Amino acid sequence: MKKLLIIFLALVITGCTLFEGSKGPDLPAKISQYPTDAEAGSSYGGMGGNRDDYSAYAATGSPDVTECGDNPRAWTPDxxxxxxxxxxxxxxxxxYVSDIIIRETFGPGSVVKVEGLNGEEWTVLWEGTYKTKLCPYELVLPVKSLQENITVNMSTFKTDKLRVTLDTDKVQGWNEIDSVEMKGYHTRWYVLNDTLVTE
Structure with a gap:
Protein backbone atom coordinates (compact mmCIF):
# COMPACT_ATOMS: atom_id res chain seq x y z
CA MET A 1 0.00 0.00 0.00
CA LYS A 2 2.82 2.38 0.90
CA LYS A 3 4.54 1.62 -2.42
CA LEU A 4 1.37 2.47 -4.33
CA LEU A 5 1.02 5.73 -2.39
CA ILE A 6 4.64 6.69 -3.11
CA ILE A 7 4.20 5.96 -6.83
CA PHE A 8 0.96 7.97 -6.89
CA LEU A 9 2.61 10.98 -5.22
CA ALA A 10 5.57 10.76 -7.60
CA LEU A 11 3.21 10.85 -10.58
CA VAL A 12 1.33 13.83 -9.15
CA ILE A 13 4.55 15.78 -8.52
CA THR A 14 5.87 14.95 -12.01
CA GLY A 15 2.58 16.03 -13.57
CA CYS A 16 2.64 19.33 -11.68
CA THR A 17 6.22 19.96 -12.76
CA LEU A 18 5.37 19.34 -16.39
CA PHE A 19 2.32 21.59 -16.15
CA GLU A 20 4.30 24.41 -14.56
CA GLY A 21 6.89 24.20 -17.32
CA SER A 22 4.35 24.42 -20.15
CA LYS A 23 3.45 28.09 -19.86
CA GLY A 24 4.96 28.90 -23.23
CA PRO A 25 8.26 30.48 -24.28
CA ASP A 26 9.93 33.44 -22.61
CA LEU A 27 9.06 36.52 -24.64
CA PRO A 28 11.44 39.39 -25.48
CA ALA A 29 11.25 42.41 -23.20
CA LYS A 30 9.09 45.30 -24.37
CA ILE A 31 10.97 48.62 -24.42
CA SER A 32 9.40 52.02 -23.72
CA GLN A 33 10.80 55.30 -25.03
CA TYR A 34 9.90 58.99 -24.96
CA PRO A 35 11.06 61.47 -27.62
CA THR A 36 14.49 63.07 -27.38
CA ASP A 37 13.84 65.63 -30.12
CA ALA A 38 10.89 66.99 -32.09
CA GLU A 39 9.82 69.38 -34.82
CA ALA A 40 6.44 70.49 -36.11
CA GLY A 41 4.74 72.16 -39.04
CA SER A 42 3.96 75.06 -36.72
CA SER A 43 4.10 75.89 -33.03
CA TYR A 44 2.35 78.57 -31.02
CA GLY A 45 5.62 79.12 -29.17
CA GLY A 46 7.75 79.18 -32.28
CA MET A 47 10.62 76.77 -32.94
CA GLY A 48 12.32 77.06 -29.56
CA GLY A 49 14.18 74.26 -27.83
CA ASN A 50 12.55 74.49 -24.42
CA ARG A 51 10.04 72.16 -22.81
CA ASP A 52 7.90 75.03 -21.50
CA ASP A 53 7.32 77.25 -24.53
CA TYR A 54 4.50 75.49 -26.50
CA SER A 55 7.08 74.45 -29.12
CA ALA A 56 7.46 70.96 -30.59
CA TYR A 57 10.26 70.34 -28.08
CA ALA A 58 7.69 70.67 -25.30
CA ALA A 59 6.39 67.24 -26.42
CA THR A 60 9.73 65.54 -25.70
CA GLY A 61 10.49 63.54 -22.58
CA SER A 62 8.00 61.87 -20.28
CA PRO A 63 4.59 63.43 -19.50
CA ASP A 64 4.77 66.53 -17.31
CA VAL A 65 1.28 68.02 -17.70
CA THR A 66 -1.03 66.59 -15.04
CA GLU A 67 -4.25 68.51 -15.69
CA CYS A 68 -6.44 69.36 -18.66
CA GLY A 69 -5.98 72.88 -19.97
CA ASP A 70 -3.68 75.27 -21.74
CA ASN A 71 -0.09 74.58 -20.67
CA PRO A 72 3.22 75.74 -22.18
CA ARG A 73 4.75 72.34 -21.37
CA ALA A 74 2.71 70.80 -24.22
CA TRP A 75 3.14 71.28 -27.98
CA THR A 76 0.50 73.60 -29.39
CA PRO A 77 0.01 74.24 -33.13
CA ASP A 78 0.05 77.90 -34.13
CA TYR A 96 9.76 47.42 -34.09
CA VAL A 97 6.81 49.47 -32.85
CA SER A 98 4.12 47.65 -30.86
CA ASP A 99 2.28 50.52 -29.15
CA ILE A 100 2.02 54.29 -29.46
CA ILE A 101 0.56 56.30 -26.59
CA ILE A 102 -0.29 59.94 -27.32
CA ARG A 103 -1.06 62.05 -24.26
CA GLU A 104 -3.44 64.86 -25.26
CA THR A 105 -3.84 67.50 -22.57
CA PHE A 106 -6.09 70.07 -24.27
CA GLY A 107 -8.73 69.63 -26.98
CA PRO A 108 -8.23 65.85 -27.42
CA GLY A 109 -9.68 64.05 -30.43
CA SER A 110 -7.86 65.61 -33.39
CA VAL A 111 -5.22 62.94 -34.14
CA VAL A 112 -6.03 61.26 -37.46
CA LYS A 113 -2.80 59.48 -38.44
CA VAL A 114 0.49 58.18 -37.05
CA GLU A 115 3.38 57.18 -39.30
CA GLY A 116 6.83 55.70 -38.78
CA LEU A 117 9.87 56.55 -40.89
CA ASN A 118 10.73 53.41 -42.85
CA GLY A 119 14.05 54.12 -44.54
CA GLU A 120 13.31 57.36 -46.37
CA GLU A 121 9.53 56.92 -46.58
CA TRP A 122 6.79 57.50 -44.04
CA THR A 123 4.64 54.40 -43.52
CA VAL A 124 1.21 54.52 -41.86
CA LEU A 125 1.07 52.70 -38.51
CA TRP A 126 -2.43 53.89 -37.58
CA GLU A 127 -5.13 55.96 -39.26
CA GLY A 128 -8.62 56.71 -38.04
CA THR A 129 -10.88 58.90 -35.92
CA TYR A 130 -12.13 58.78 -32.35
CA LYS A 131 -14.09 60.86 -29.85
CA THR A 132 -13.49 61.35 -26.16
CA LYS A 133 -14.78 63.50 -23.33
CA LEU A 134 -11.76 62.68 -21.18
CA CYS A 135 -9.01 65.24 -20.68
CA PRO A 136 -6.14 64.63 -20.29
CA TYR A 137 -6.61 61.70 -22.64
CA GLU A 138 -4.18 58.91 -23.51
CA LEU A 139 -4.77 57.70 -27.06
CA VAL A 140 -3.45 54.13 -26.99
CA LEU A 141 -2.71 52.73 -30.46
CA PRO A 142 -1.63 49.07 -30.77
CA VAL A 143 0.34 48.38 -33.97
CA LYS A 144 -0.31 45.15 -35.89
CA SER A 145 0.99 43.62 -39.11
CA LEU A 146 0.83 40.32 -40.98
CA GLN A 147 3.52 37.65 -41.33
CA GLU A 148 2.41 34.84 -43.66
CA ASN A 149 -1.23 35.19 -42.52
CA ILE A 150 -0.17 35.42 -38.87
CA THR A 151 -1.01 38.62 -37.00
CA VAL A 152 2.13 40.08 -35.43
CA ASN A 153 1.72 42.71 -32.72
CA MET A 154 4.31 45.12 -34.06
CA SER A 155 5.40 46.96 -37.20
CA THR A 156 7.21 45.26 -40.08
CA PHE A 157 10.13 47.68 -39.83
CA LYS A 158 12.30 49.33 -37.21
CA THR A 159 12.07 53.06 -36.69
CA ASP A 160 13.23 55.81 -34.37
CA LYS A 161 10.95 58.50 -35.81
CA LEU A 162 7.19 58.99 -35.62
CA ARG A 163 4.97 61.58 -37.26
CA VAL A 164 1.60 62.48 -35.72
CA THR A 165 -0.93 64.23 -37.97
CA LEU A 166 -3.79 66.29 -36.54
CA ASP A 167 -6.97 67.54 -38.17
CA THR A 168 -7.57 70.54 -35.93
CA ASP A 169 -10.97 71.19 -37.54
CA LYS A 170 -12.31 68.08 -35.78
CA VAL A 171 -12.15 69.59 -32.29
CA GLN A 172 -13.16 73.14 -31.43
CA GLY A 173 -10.47 75.20 -29.76
CA TRP A 174 -6.77 74.52 -29.23
CA ASN A 175 -5.16 71.08 -29.40
CA GLU A 176 -2.15 70.28 -27.20
CA ILE A 177 0.06 67.19 -26.95
CA ASP A 178 2.22 66.62 -23.89
CA SER A 179 4.10 63.49 -24.95
CA VAL A 180 4.17 60.55 -27.36
CA GLU A 181 5.42 57.27 -25.90
CA MET A 182 6.72 54.62 -28.30
CA LYS A 183 6.88 50.98 -27.20
CA GLY A 184 8.38 48.06 -29.07
CA TYR A 185 11.10 45.47 -29.47
CA HIS A 186 14.62 45.16 -30.86
CA THR A 187 13.62 41.88 -32.53
CA ARG A 188 10.51 41.10 -34.56
CA TRP A 189 8.85 37.99 -33.17
CA TYR A 190 5.65 36.01 -32.82
CA VAL A 191 4.51 32.78 -31.15
CA LEU A 192 3.45 29.81 -33.28
CA ASN A 193 2.35 26.55 -31.63
CA ASP A 194 3.92 27.60 -28.31
CA THR A 195 7.23 28.26 -30.08
CA LEU A 196 8.90 31.66 -30.21
CA VAL A 197 9.71 32.60 -33.81
CA THR A 198 12.15 35.48 -34.37
CA GLU A 199 13.33 37.17 -37.53
Missing part, protein backbone atom coordinates in the same frame (compact mmCIF):
# COMPACT_ATOMS: atom_id res chain seq x y z
CA UNK A 79 -3.67 78.58 -34.29
CA UNK A 80 -6.90 76.64 -33.77
CA UNK A 81 -9.02 75.27 -36.63
CA UNK A 82 -6.15 75.56 -39.13
CA UNK A 83 -6.78 72.13 -40.68
CA UNK A 84 -3.82 69.74 -40.92
CA UNK A 85 -0.88 69.98 -38.51
CA UNK A 86 1.98 67.55 -37.92
CA UNK A 87 4.43 66.72 -35.15
CA UNK A 88 7.57 64.67 -35.85
CA UNK A 89 9.33 62.96 -32.96
CA UNK A 90 12.76 61.34 -32.71
CA UNK A 91 13.67 58.57 -30.26
CA UNK A 92 16.97 57.25 -28.94
CA UNK A 93 16.67 53.71 -30.29
CA UNK A 94 15.14 52.05 -33.34
CA UNK A 95 12.36 49.60 -32.47
Missing amino acids: GDQVSTEWLELEYFDEL
Whole structure:
Protein backbone atom coordinates (compact mmCIF):
# COMPACT_ATOMS: atom_id res chain seq x y z
CA MET A 1 0.00 0.00 0.00
CA LYS A 2 2.82 2.38 0.90
CA LYS A 3 4.54 1.62 -2.42
CA LEU A 4 1.37 2.47 -4.33
CA LEU A 5 1.02 5.73 -2.39
CA ILE A 6 4.64 6.69 -3.11
CA ILE A 7 4.20 5.96 -6.83
CA PHE A 8 0.96 7.97 -6.89
CA LEU A 9 2.61 10.98 -5.22
CA ALA A 10 5.57 10.76 -7.60
CA LEU A 11 3.21 10.85 -10.58
CA VAL A 12 1.33 13.83 -9.15
CA ILE A 13 4.55 15.78 -8.52
CA THR A 14 5.87 14.95 -12.01
CA GLY A 15 2.58 16.03 -13.57
CA CYS A 16 2.64 19.33 -11.68
CA THR A 17 6.22 19.96 -12.76
CA LEU A 18 5.37 19.34 -16.39
CA PHE A 19 2.32 21.59 -16.15
CA GLU A 20 4.30 24.41 -14.56
CA GLY A 21 6.89 24.20 -17.32
CA SER A 22 4.35 24.42 -20.15
CA LYS A 23 3.45 28.09 -19.86
CA GLY A 24 4.96 28.90 -23.23
CA PRO A 25 8.26 30.48 -24.28
CA ASP A 26 9.93 33.44 -22.61
CA LEU A 27 9.06 36.52 -24.64
CA PRO A 28 11.44 39.39 -25.48
CA ALA A 29 11.25 42.41 -23.20
CA LYS A 30 9.09 45.30 -24.37
CA ILE A 31 10.97 48.62 -24.42
CA SER A 32 9.40 52.02 -23.72
CA GLN A 33 10.80 55.30 -25.03
CA TYR A 34 9.90 58.99 -24.96
CA PRO A 35 11.06 61.47 -27.62
CA THR A 36 14.49 63.07 -27.38
CA ASP A 37 13.84 65.63 -30.12
CA ALA A 38 10.89 66.99 -32.09
CA GLU A 39 9.82 69.38 -34.82
CA ALA A 40 6.44 70.49 -36.11
CA GLY A 41 4.74 72.16 -39.04
CA SER A 42 3.96 75.06 -36.72
CA SER A 43 4.10 75.89 -33.03
CA TYR A 44 2.35 78.57 -31.02
CA GLY A 45 5.62 79.12 -29.17
CA GLY A 46 7.75 79.18 -32.28
CA MET A 47 10.62 76.77 -32.94
CA GLY A 48 12.32 77.06 -29.56
CA GLY A 49 14.18 74.26 -27.83
CA ASN A 50 12.55 74.49 -24.42
CA ARG A 51 10.04 72.16 -22.81
CA ASP A 52 7.90 75.03 -21.50
CA ASP A 53 7.32 77.25 -24.53
CA TYR A 54 4.50 75.49 -26.50
CA SER A 55 7.08 74.45 -29.12
CA ALA A 56 7.46 70.96 -30.59
CA TYR A 57 10.26 70.34 -28.08
CA ALA A 58 7.69 70.67 -25.30
CA ALA A 59 6.39 67.24 -26.42
CA THR A 60 9.73 65.54 -25.70
CA GLY A 61 10.49 63.54 -22.58
CA SER A 62 8.00 61.87 -20.28
CA PRO A 63 4.59 63.43 -19.50
CA ASP A 64 4.77 66.53 -17.31
CA VAL A 65 1.28 68.02 -17.70
CA THR A 66 -1.03 66.59 -15.04
CA GLU A 67 -4.25 68.51 -15.69
CA CYS A 68 -6.44 69.36 -18.66
CA GLY A 69 -5.98 72.88 -19.97
CA ASP A 70 -3.68 75.27 -21.74
CA ASN A 71 -0.09 74.58 -20.67
CA PRO A 72 3.22 75.74 -22.18
CA ARG A 73 4.75 72.34 -21.37
CA ALA A 74 2.71 70.80 -24.22
CA TRP A 75 3.14 71.28 -27.98
CA THR A 76 0.50 73.60 -29.39
CA PRO A 77 0.01 74.24 -33.13
CA ASP A 78 0.05 77.90 -34.13
CA GLY A 79 -3.67 78.58 -34.29
CA ASP A 80 -6.90 76.64 -33.77
CA GLN A 81 -9.02 75.27 -36.63
CA VAL A 82 -6.15 75.56 -39.13
CA SER A 83 -6.78 72.13 -40.68
CA THR A 84 -3.82 69.74 -40.92
CA GLU A 85 -0.88 69.98 -38.51
CA TRP A 86 1.98 67.55 -37.92
CA LEU A 87 4.43 66.72 -35.15
CA GLU A 88 7.57 64.67 -35.85
CA LEU A 89 9.33 62.96 -32.96
CA GLU A 90 12.76 61.34 -32.71
CA TYR A 91 13.67 58.57 -30.26
CA PHE A 92 16.97 57.25 -28.94
CA ASP A 93 16.67 53.71 -30.29
CA GLU A 94 15.14 52.05 -33.34
CA LEU A 95 12.36 49.60 -32.47
CA TYR A 96 9.76 47.42 -34.09
CA VAL A 97 6.81 49.47 -32.85
CA SER A 98 4.12 47.65 -30.86
CA ASP A 99 2.28 50.52 -29.15
CA ILE A 100 2.02 54.29 -29.46
CA ILE A 101 0.56 56.30 -26.59
CA ILE A 102 -0.29 59.94 -27.32
CA ARG A 103 -1.06 62.05 -24.26
CA GLU A 104 -3.44 64.86 -25.26
CA THR A 105 -3.84 67.50 -22.57
CA PHE A 106 -6.09 70.07 -24.27
CA GLY A 107 -8.73 69.63 -26.98
CA PRO A 108 -8.23 65.85 -27.42
CA GLY A 109 -9.68 64.05 -30.43
CA SER A 110 -7.86 65.61 -33.39
CA VAL A 111 -5.22 62.94 -34.14
CA VAL A 112 -6.03 61.26 -37.46
CA LYS A 113 -2.80 59.48 -38.44
CA VAL A 114 0.49 58.18 -37.05
CA GLU A 115 3.38 57.18 -39.30
CA GLY A 116 6.83 55.70 -38.78
CA LEU A 117 9.87 56.55 -40.89
CA ASN A 118 10.73 53.41 -42.85
CA GLY A 119 14.05 54.12 -44.54
CA GLU A 120 13.31 57.36 -46.37
CA GLU A 121 9.53 56.92 -46.58
CA TRP A 122 6.79 57.50 -44.04
CA THR A 123 4.64 54.40 -43.52
CA VAL A 124 1.21 54.52 -41.86
CA LEU A 125 1.07 52.70 -38.51
CA TRP A 126 -2.43 53.89 -37.58
CA GLU A 127 -5.13 55.96 -39.26
CA GLY A 128 -8.62 56.71 -38.04
CA THR A 129 -10.88 58.90 -35.92
CA TYR A 130 -12.13 58.78 -32.35
CA LYS A 131 -14.09 60.86 -29.85
CA THR A 132 -13.49 61.35 -26.16
CA LYS A 133 -14.78 63.50 -23.33
CA LEU A 134 -11.76 62.68 -21.18
CA CYS A 135 -9.01 65.24 -20.68
CA PRO A 136 -6.14 64.63 -20.29
CA TYR A 137 -6.61 61.70 -22.64
CA GLU A 138 -4.18 58.91 -23.51
CA LEU A 139 -4.77 57.70 -27.06
CA VAL A 140 -3.45 54.13 -26.99
CA LEU A 141 -2.71 52.73 -30.46
CA PRO A 142 -1.63 49.07 -30.77
CA VAL A 143 0.34 48.38 -33.97
CA LYS A 144 -0.31 45.15 -35.89
CA SER A 145 0.99 43.62 -39.11
CA LEU A 146 0.83 40.32 -40.98
CA GLN A 147 3.52 37.65 -41.33
CA GLU A 148 2.41 34.84 -43.66
CA ASN A 149 -1.23 35.19 -42.52
CA ILE A 150 -0.17 35.42 -38.87
CA THR A 151 -1.01 38.62 -37.00
CA VAL A 152 2.13 40.08 -35.43
CA ASN A 153 1.72 42.71 -32.72
CA MET A 154 4.31 45.12 -34.06
CA SER A 155 5.40 46.96 -37.20
CA THR A 156 7.21 45.26 -40.08
CA PHE A 157 10.13 47.68 -39.83
CA LYS A 158 12.30 49.33 -37.21
CA THR A 159 12.07 53.06 -36.69
CA ASP A 160 13.23 55.81 -34.37
CA LYS A 161 10.95 58.50 -35.81
CA LEU A 162 7.19 58.99 -35.62
CA ARG A 163 4.97 61.58 -37.26
CA VAL A 164 1.60 62.48 -35.72
CA THR A 165 -0.93 64.23 -37.97
CA LEU A 166 -3.79 66.29 -36.54
CA ASP A 167 -6.97 67.54 -38.17
CA THR A 168 -7.57 70.54 -35.93
CA ASP A 169 -10.97 71.19 -37.54
CA LYS A 170 -12.31 68.08 -35.78
CA VAL A 171 -12.15 69.59 -32.29
CA GLN A 172 -13.16 73.14 -31.43
CA GLY A 173 -10.47 75.20 -29.76
CA TRP A 174 -6.77 74.52 -29.23
CA ASN A 175 -5.16 71.08 -29.40
CA GLU A 176 -2.15 70.28 -27.20
CA ILE A 177 0.06 67.19 -26.95
CA ASP A 178 2.22 66.62 -23.89
CA SER A 179 4.10 63.49 -24.95
CA VAL A 180 4.17 60.55 -27.36
CA GLU A 181 5.42 57.27 -25.90
CA MET A 182 6.72 54.62 -28.30
CA LYS A 183 6.88 50.98 -27.20
CA GLY A 184 8.38 48.06 -29.07
CA TYR A 185 11.10 45.47 -29.47
CA HIS A 186 14.62 45.16 -30.86
CA THR A 187 13.62 41.88 -32.53
CA ARG A 188 10.51 41.10 -34.56
CA TRP A 189 8.85 37.99 -33.17
CA TYR A 190 5.65 36.01 -32.82
CA VAL A 191 4.51 32.78 -31.15
CA LEU A 192 3.45 29.81 -33.28
CA ASN A 193 2.35 26.55 -31.63
CA ASP A 194 3.92 27.60 -28.31
CA THR A 195 7.23 28.26 -30.08
CA LEU A 196 8.90 31.66 -30.21
CA VAL A 197 9.71 32.60 -33.81
CA THR A 198 12.15 35.48 -34.37
CA GLU A 199 13.33 37.17 -37.53
